[in-house]
Amino acid sequence: MTARRELVLGTVGAVLVCLGAFGVGDPPRNHRLLTDLGLSWLTYGHGKTLCAILFWAGVAAMVFAWVRLGRLVHAPESGVSVASLQRWVLAWAAPLTLTVPVYSRDVYAYLAQGAVFGAGFDPYADGPAHHPGPLLDSMAQVWATTSAPYGPMFVGMIRAVTEVTGDHVILGVLVMRLVLLPGLFLSLWAVPRLAKHFGASPQAGLWLLLFNPMVLIHLVAGPHVELLMIGVLLAGLTLLVTGRHLSGLAVLGLAVSIKITAGVAIPFAVWIWLSHIRSRRPVTARDVVGVFAAVIGVTVAVFGAWTLIVGLGLGWLTGLGYADVIINWFTAPTLAAHLVTLVAAPFVALNLQPVLEVTRTIGSGLLAVILVTLWWRHRHDERDAVAGIAWAMLAVLILEPSTLPWYYTWALGIAVAFTLPGWARATIVGASTFLLIVFQPDDAIAFYQPGALLLAGALSLLAGWSLLHPDPLRLGRFGRWAWHGAGDPSRQPVPTST
Incomplete structure (x- = not known):
């Protein structure tokens, strides 16, 4: 079996998303780049309609390719290698690193908070409004007076970015994506290892998380801090379950220093470490105390070190409360x-x-x-x-x-460790498709529009159903080719070698 058609189709879809986003995404406000290039027509009238067609055709192509790829990687004799999939993830992601931010203006908020820090203010107490300029203009204004909810490591990183890019919005977005991309590479390293450690398919794990169009579009094209956080979190968890406890805990401490949500995983590290001891000998009270002390000590030490380096204390606690605005x-x-x-x-x-x-x-x-x-x-x-x-x-x-949609990577990243039943995979496909539709690329939402909700629900059900059933629309021979085609394991010869 080969997945080349699906992988190429997904890459083409990513290119279409990249092109279409210039008309329907979240470009910087008050910026003259498109005007200076003679492309301002993309943002209104027929130009915007053309961009919308390109964008949604790209999303559809990526979802279609993802579903077909999912059928292949879950086939009993899948011949798709892990190394090949890892390379193709980069091919799907590459066009998304060059486009206009989509679905959210959070990246401008990151830059504005970094600029506030660089200007001598405390981003844990002072909102971006303290530093007027193009970064403030381009972010969602609801966050203009709120403080940063991110960990000290990430706040230090965004300050470093704005020290280099200043108030240059486009350069800032591109550099921000470069800063977040190590999270993608860490995920590419960790996902196959984590899946293999628990007896799951590495190919299925890569498919579930990193070929997911919702994940790629939101985290890479978005972009969002979750791209970095989930990569560091998965790397730390992989080190932990493979017996490198102290280094794993240190990396988990880094994940918490990026976004505090990663801290949900820390208490469970106690049970992982104790289970490793139990596999060799009975666990004693001294073991329990020592493991608890190590888990708390290492993660707190890493987080504390970043807190001291950045020098802002625990002000991020204040920023967490602003999520109620959404x-x-x-x-x-x-x-x-x-x-x-x-x-x-x-x-x-x-x-x-x-x-x-x-x-x-x-x-x-x-x-x-x-x-x-x-x-x-x-x-x-x-x-x-x-x-x-x-x-x-x-x-x-x-x-x-x-x-918000990109938050779902928190759970999806951990789920790669397990062999999910078909209904769970179909549910994830349907939910991911739904989130790509009801949240719009220009940061609007269609949660309260009955027509849009019905359309999103129908397309999501179709996507999820088609993962498990060839020809979901009952179109006969043409339908089986379109939805299943080369991806039908029952119609393929069993390979004699890989």
């Missing part, structure tokens, strides 16, 4: 608030905000209980502990005040 019904507390106001509407007019405060408080309390319960229940061995990390990340996504 309101969409994709988390359980926000959905519950919407339902409460909707059900109560015939009887009493309830303002959404006070209801949100109640449901989010309940959600936070429930999340704390669930995280502690998951940590204790998944203590039996290293496989159980890693599964606990995945469930814990998913619980955070469901119960935190707000969730």
Whole structure:
């Protein structure tokens, strides 16, 4: 079996996304590059329509190729090598490093926060509004007066970027992508090793996380700090499960220093290390105390070192609270608030905000209980502990005040360690496709537009269903060729060698 057609199609799709984003993405505000190049027509009228066609055709091609590739890598005798897939991930990602930011203006916020730090302010206390200029103009203005929620290592990195690029927005975006790209390379290194360690398919792991169009478009074209955080997190976890405990913990400490969410994995490191000791001899009380001390000591030391280097203290705690500004019904507390106001509407007019405060408080309390319960229940061995990390990340996504598409890489990255059943893979395909549609490339959302939601739901169901069923639209012979084609394992000769 060969996946060349699928891999080439995905690359072509990435190129189309790259080109189309210049008209429908999130370009810098008040910047004259397109005007100076005579390309301003791409951002309005027929030019913008053409770009929209290119962009969505590219997204469709990437999803289509991803689904077909998924059928291939899960075939019993897949001849697709890990090395080949690793190279093709870079081919899919390459065009996305050169395009206009899409789906979010967060990269401009990173740069604006770095510029504020470089100008002598404290990004953990002072918002980007303290440093007016093109970076501030280009970011989402809702964050202009809020402080940075990121760990000290990442705050130091964005300051270093703006020290080099200054207020040059386009150069800043390109350099920011270069700074985040090591996360992709770390993921390429860690995913096959983590999957193989637990008996899962390395090819399937690469397919699940790194060929996922939602992940690539949001994290690389976005771009987002999750690209770096998930790579460092997976690298640390890989070192940890393969017995390099201290180095693994140090790398996990780096992940927390990038974004505090990575800290969800730290408590489970205790069970992983103890399970390794248990595989050699009985665990003693001294072992338990020593492992607890090492896990806490190493990660706190790494985080503390970066805190001292950057010199800003623990102000990032303040920034975490600003996530409440984001309101969409994709988390359980926000959905519950919407339902409460909707059900109560015939009887009493309830303002959404006070209801949100109640449901989010309940959600936070429930999340704390669930995280502690998951940590204790998944203590039996290293496989159980890693599964606990995945469930814990998913619980955070469901119960935190707000969730955005790129946050789902937290759970997807851990899931590569396991052989997922078909229904789970189909669900991930459908959910990823849905998130690519209801969130728009110009940072708009269609969560409250019934027509757009129905279309997104239908296309998502089609994508998920087609992963498991050839010819999902029942188009006969043509449908089987289009959706399955060379990717139908039942129609391929079994290779005699790889």
